[in-house]
């Protein structure tokens with residue numbers, strides 16, 4: 001695609017990034033009281049930020065800042081310049097409101113079209129978009145990119161899964177765009193309808209919006225007989241369209257970093273971490289008008305890789321998000337992420353890719369209860385399987401769940417709409 005720096009040398013891109021960063025900081029300082037106050041308090045003036053190397057001097061922006069400035073305190077343009085509003089729902093409190101000018105929407109279409117192109121999707125393909133339409137950025141984000149690229153979009157949104165299976169078959173959808181948990185639900189529903197999901201024409205599942213481990217990806221690829229390509233984004237920066245895996249190498253997600261500048265920090269000390277080390281992803285928007293964002297703490301845990309990819313692109317790449325910094329479960333003093341449990345549980349072929357974690361406190365002690373589901377048609381020794389999973393968890397994670405329930409296939413709740421919930425912390 002023209003006008004991008006996907007394949008240019010690092011130095012050349014950095015010059016463009018630095019130029020855009022100077023403009024973004026000036027724009028935010030002049031037009032957003034929040035940033036003006038924050039920079040003044042920190043003693044940093046916009047002139048101090050000359051290049052991306054100066055970025056560390058800027059304070060972070062957090063999701064609490066979005067909440068405190070609800071609804072539009074972070075907007076840098078007047079309301080009449082906005083063409084669209086979206087909102088990202090939190091589990092608690094007020095939603096984060098995000099706004100777009102005409103140019104922001106064009107940028108969004110562009111980065112989404114680039115993401116789909118990198119994922120191996122071509123003009124003329126049929127894209128079934130099962131991300132939710134509405135305030136959530138998933139639906140309209142994928143929709144705009146798919147049209148920009150020149151594909152045929154079927155805007156199913158989420159839900160109505162039986163009809164979705166029929167449409168995928170009858171309209172020959174090449175691509176299913178959805179969350180990984182929905183892809184599994186879709187496959188299960190097809191199977192229940194007597195349709196072999198592997199026989200459906202879907203050859204690419206473009207998934208995102210939830211953490212997905214490699215065993216989970218393997219499951220959905222196997223069940224749908226399709227390639228699973230991961231993408232990443234978040235409403236606070238633009239929506240989906242921040243990063244995507246390339247079809248050729250699938251070796252980390254290419255970040256469209258002339259628009260979204262990435263850093264990884266230690267979430268405890270706030271220090272910037274070197275290439276390859278895992279920490280919290282921090283993003284700075286470089287081209288946004290309505291909602292410039294400086295050093296936004298995404299809460300997502302990942303690491304960055306630099307250097308040319310086998311596909312020829314030279315952008316920074318981010319690893320799959322292994323979890324969220326605030327998903328960290330401290331169980332009897334041991335740090336544990338739900339994704340680590342998922343990794344272990346899905347090693348077992350006899351276990352279906354559905355599980356539930358319940359945390360409670362009894363007599364001042366943390367209690368970890370895990371529920372896993374048997375694979376369809378399992379007829380082995382259930383107690384033996386239970387013991388094997390417990391032992392493997394203890395060896396791999398140094399934590400033995402206080403209870404492990406092994407339930408029949410189909411028992412645990414499936415997610416037809418929205419993001420899947422697997423962790424219940426009752427403490």
Ligand SMILES: [Zn+2]
Pocket residue numbers: 245246248249250251254309310311312313
């Ligand atoms: Zn690549």
